[in-house]
Amino acid sequence: MAPRARAAALPWLLIAPSLILACGVIGYPFFEIIRLSLSDVSRFGQIRGFAGWDNFARIASDDIFIAALLRTLTWTVCVVGGTILVSLPVALVLREDFWGRGVARTILMLPWSIALSMAAIVWLWAFNADYGMINATLVSWGIVDKPLQWMARPETAFPVEVGIGIIVSIPFTVTILLGGLSSIGGEIYEAARIDGATGWQSFWAMTLPLLAPFLNIAIVLNVIHVFNSFPIIWVMTQGGPNNQTHILVTYLYELSFYLGRPGPAAAVSLVMLAIVFSATAIYMRLREA
Amino acid sequence: MKKLRRSIIAWAILSPLLAVTLLPFAVMISTALKPHVEVIAAPPRWLPTRLAWENFVDMWTVLDFGQSAFNSVFIAIAATLLALLIAVPAAYALSRLPMKGRGAYQQFLLVTQMLSPVLLVLGLARMASSIPFGDGTLTDTRLGVIVVYAAYHLAFAVWMLASYFATIPADLEEAAWIDGATRAQAVLHVFLPLAVPAIAVTGIVTFVASWNEFTVALTLLRDPSRLTLPLKIVNLVAGRYSVEWNQVMAATLLATLPVAVVFALLQRYLVTGLTLGAVK
Numbered sequence: 001m002a003p004r005a006r007a008a009a010l011p012w013l014l015i016a017p018s019l020i021l022a023c024g025v026i027g028y029p030f031f032e033i034i035r036l037s038l039s040d041v042s043r044f045g046q047i048r049g050f051a052g053w054d055n056f057a058r059i060a061s062d063d064i065f066i067a068a069l070l071r072t073l074t075w076t077v078c079v080v081g082g083t084i085l086v087s088l089p090v091a092l093v094l095r096e097d098f099w100g101r102g103v104a105r106t107i108l109m110l111p112w113s114i115a116l117s118m119a120a121i122v123w124l125w126a127f128n129a130d131y132g133m134i135n136a137t138l139v140s141w142g143i144v145d146k147p148l149q150w151m152a153r154p155e156t157a158f159p160v161e162v163g164i165g166i167i168v169s170i171p172f173t174v175t176i177l178l179g180g181l182s183s184i185g186g187e188i189y190e191a192a193r194i195d196g197a198t199g200w201q202s203f204w205a206m207t208l209p210l211l212a213p214f215l216n217i218a219i220v221l222n223v224i225h226v227f228n229s230f231p232i233i234w235v236m237t238q239g240g241p242n243n244q245t246h247i248l249v250t251y252l253y254e255l256s257f258y259l260g261r262p263g264p265a266a267a268v269s270l271v272m273l274a275i276v277f278s279a280t281a282i283y284m285r286l287r288e289a
Numbered sequence: 290m291k292k293l294r295r296s297i298i299a300w301a302i303l304s305p306l307l308a309v310t311l312l313p314f315a316v317m318i319s320t321a322l323k324p325h326v327e328v329i330a331a332p333p334r335w336l337p338t339r340l341a342w343e344n345f346v347d348m349w350t351v352l353d354f355g356q357s358a359f360n361s362v363f364i365a366i367a368a369t370l371l372a373l374l375i376a377v378p379a380a381y382a383l384s385r386l387p388m389k390g391r392g393a394y395q396q397f398l399l400v401t402q403m404l405s406p407v408l409l410v411l412g413l414a415r416m417a418s419s420i421p422f423g424d425g426t427l428t429d430t431r432l433g434v435i436v437v438y439a440a441y442h443l444a445f446a447v448w449m450l451a452s453y454f455a456t457i458p459a460d461l462e463e464a465a466w467i468d469g470a471t472r473a474q475a476v477l478h479v480f481l482p483l484a485v486p487a488i489a490v491t492g493i494v495t496f497v498a499s500w501n502e503f504t505v506a507l508t509l510l511r512d513p514s515r516l517t518l519p520l521k522i523v524n525l526v527a528g529r530y531s532v533e534w535n536q537v538m539a540a541t542l543l544a545t546l547p548v549a550v551v552f553a554l555l556q557r558y559l560v561t562g563l564t565l566g567a568v569k
Contacts, residue, residue: 008389014382015394017375018443022401025440029412030404036411045415086306093303098296104303106553107310113552114313114545115501117519121526121541122313125320125534133316136332167309228405231503235523249407256411257508265411272408280403284396 030273036266043260055267065268068239068246071158072227075247079165079229080222083173084215086166091177092207112171120235123164127151154244157237161245164232169225173218180214181207213286220283224276248272317545320538321345328535341535345543348536352521353513354543361517361544364431364506365499368438369492372446375439377488380450381476385459402444406437407504413437414508429511437509438499445498446491453487490558497548518544 040051059065094105111119127134127150135147151157184207192202230249233239239246239254246254248268255265315335320328321344323337348354382388383395406413417427417437427433457480465475506517516524522540526532 007387011382011386011388012390014378014386018379018447019394019397021375021436021440022397022443025413025416025437026401026404026409029409029416032412032415033409036415090303090306093299096295096299098292098299100296100300104300104307106556107307108303109556110314110549110553111310112556113497113501113549115503115519117503117523118501118541118545119313121522121537122317124526125538126312126316128534130331131329131333131534133312133319133333133335136334139332170306224403224405228407230407235527238527253407253410253504256414262411269408269411273404276403276405276408277400280400283403284399 033266033269033273036262037270039263041263041266043262045262051263055263056271059264059267059271062264064243064246064251065264067243068248068251069271071245072247072249075158075162075165076223076227078162079169079226080219082162082166083169083222084219087170087173087177087218088215090170091174091181092203094174094178095181108174109171111168114168116168116229116231117235119164119168120232123160124151124236127160151237152241154237154241157241158245161233161236164236165226165229168232169222173222176214176218176221177211180211184210216286217283220279220286224279224283227272227276227279317538317542320535321542323535325533325535344535344539347533348540351533351536352518352525352540354518354521354540356514357516357518357521358544360431360515361500361519364434364438364517365496367431367435368442368499369495371435371439372442372495373488373492376443376446376450376491377484380447380454381480383447383451384454398444398447401441402448406441410504410508413505417509428509429515430509431515433509434506434517437505438502441505442495442498446495449491449494450484450487453491454484457483457487486558490555493551493555497552500548 036047037055038051038053040048040054042048090108094101094108126132129135129147129149129152132150134150135144138144139147148156150160188206189202192206197205228249230253233245233247233250234253237245239250243251249272252265252268252272255261255268319335319337322340322342323344324339324341327334327337383391388394414428417430417433420427420433422430422432427436461483462475462479465479466472470478501519502517503519503523506520507523510516510520513521518540522537522544525537525540
């Protein structure tokens with residue numbers, strides 16, 4: 001081969017294995033899901049024929065699906081919103097120079113290293129009605145007069161799950177925001193102080209606008225991650241009681257492997273993929289801007 | 290004095306979050322060291338009357354902890370090596386070589402990163418059961434899980450490696466060419482030694498992600514002798530009427546503590562890497 005042709009081919013040769021692996025392990029299942037969603041599928045996965053939009057029509061009239069779709073919206077907005085609201089002040093504090101900053105930072109990063117499934121189990125035990133430390137603490141502090149059945153009722157179980165979703169998302173978000181804050185030099189604050197700006201004014205007029213791209217990245221990455229987050233709800237309530245804590249991923253899993261309805265499950269997958277792709281498109285826009 | 294004031298305010302603001310972050314660890318340690326009778330005594334107390342080390346012995350047998358830990362380590366190491374083997378050349382090409390279609394490739398990576406395996410579980414399960422392996426199919430094999438993990442961690446690994454590689458000056462390799470080294474020699478003797486920290490950090494992140502993964506393993510693995518630690522531990526709790534929480538917490542502690550310690554030691558490097566990736 002001519003040297004120039006070789007030089008042009010080399011990068012493609014180097015990325016070829018990654019393309020093959022990704023296309024095989026991500027592309028093929030994607031194709032399978034499209035095929036299943038348009039087919040009449042037996043509970044054992046046998047394709048019995050073309051079904052057109054039947055599977056989509058079936059999930060559209062499925063009350064559990066509609067409820068799970070709306071709950072996914074609540075879940076994503078509450079977890080991501082809560083995460084940003086907590087992470088922003090934490091990142092601002094961690095940027096300051098104070099005694100024990102390294103220790104505080106290391107502790108706050110800890111949940112990142114714990115598997116979501118393991119965190120869910122520990123919290124499930126902490127919220128245990130009879131023997132959990134949460135009820136024990138609340139009762140001994142006199143905040144409640146008798147132990148609450150946290151995980152037995154959706155009204156309390158779902159907010160608990162949202163709270164845990166927030167806690168596990170904070171380390172990643174604080175990291176991104178700290179990276180953003182470190183890119184803002186100290187000089188502009190010095191200049192603002194000389195011009196007589198208060199701390200509050202410099203936060204609104206300088207920190208927040210300069211941090212905006214990082215906030216955007218943190219929000220979009222978190223939205224995609226939280227939207228797809230499976231272990232917390234699956235381990236703590238499996239979508240129950242009475243299907244009232246299902247989000248789309250947990251319902252998708254139940255449809256696929258427990259209720260034996262692969263056709264509608266594939267349709268749920270595609271609806272979710274469409275939502276994720278829209279979020280990705282927004283992310284790409286933000287990266288270009 | 291100013292710093293003292295600042296430190297008090299900072300710790301005061303952070304303390305509620307620190308408490309909530311440390312609570313699960315306190316619960317884990319407290320329960321893991323309690324005798325069974327104290328675990329099911331109401332109201333529960335933080336401190337055990339004696340340290341019940343037998344919890345660790347009991348859960349080791351119940352869980353077949355050695356085998357499950359081996360499965361987790363084996364799968365995580367193999368997936369990490371496979372992902373690095375494929376990601377390092379790709380990241381090198383992306384950060385060093387002039388290339389047509391670079392933008393398209395980057396977009397492709399981004400799209401694969403957005404596709405969480407949980408959205409494709411049904412397709413993954415069908416794919417695994419359609420590929421023959423040994424006496425059966427890839428379903429219920431460690432190899433199946435390894436390949437899936439490697440594929441889904443690829444985009445992140447390439448992204449992180451490429452942004453690190455871009456910070457290694459190209460002059461050094463070019464100097465080696467002038468001294469008569471071939472491109473391959475320059476990469477091997479000049480570039481790779483400098484890239485070792487970046488590869489190590491990426492490898493550790495991939496390892497931790499594989500070690501912690503739940504959904505794919507839950508979908509593909511069935512045989513109790515092949516299950517990873519998270520699956521085994523969740524199986525002790527899910528759908529059971531009586532749960533030996535002291536054993537479960539002992540197992541959770543042993544499964545999470547080593548990774549948490551490594552992570553705590555390395556988080557500084559991780560922060561740098563992620564920040565580089567995010568800004569680029």
